[in-house]
Amino acid sequence: MKLRIGAAGATTQNLPGDLTGQVVTIDLRHVDPGHDSGAAELLSELIARGAARLVISGTDDASARALLASAQHDAPPSGLAA
Structure with missing residues (x-):
């Protein structure tokens, strides 16, 4: 499954x-740097x-890791083992 995040989110x-x-593949190519808080919420x-x-995809590795770490920290409980 692929999602593209753009100006409309x-x-x-x-x-x-x-x-x-x-x-799930998230494409951030159309997100301006510093405007990825919506992406973190979506990942959560x-x-x-x-x-x-x-x-x-669509961002450097360090930014992707930071975004994913933030999303994992803020994710609501799913009831599934991590």
Whole structure:
């Protein structure tokens, strides 16, 4: 499953409630640097829905790691083992 985050942002409204076992790719190429707080919220929600793996493209590795760490810290409990 691939999501592209752009000027309008991306939401989880049209995604399945259960993403257990899914690999989700997030494309940040259309997000201005420093405006990725919406991406962190989206990643948190995907983690909570059970996504098995998140792949972040369109940014450097350090930014992707920081974004993912923030999302993991802020993710609501999913009931799934980490």
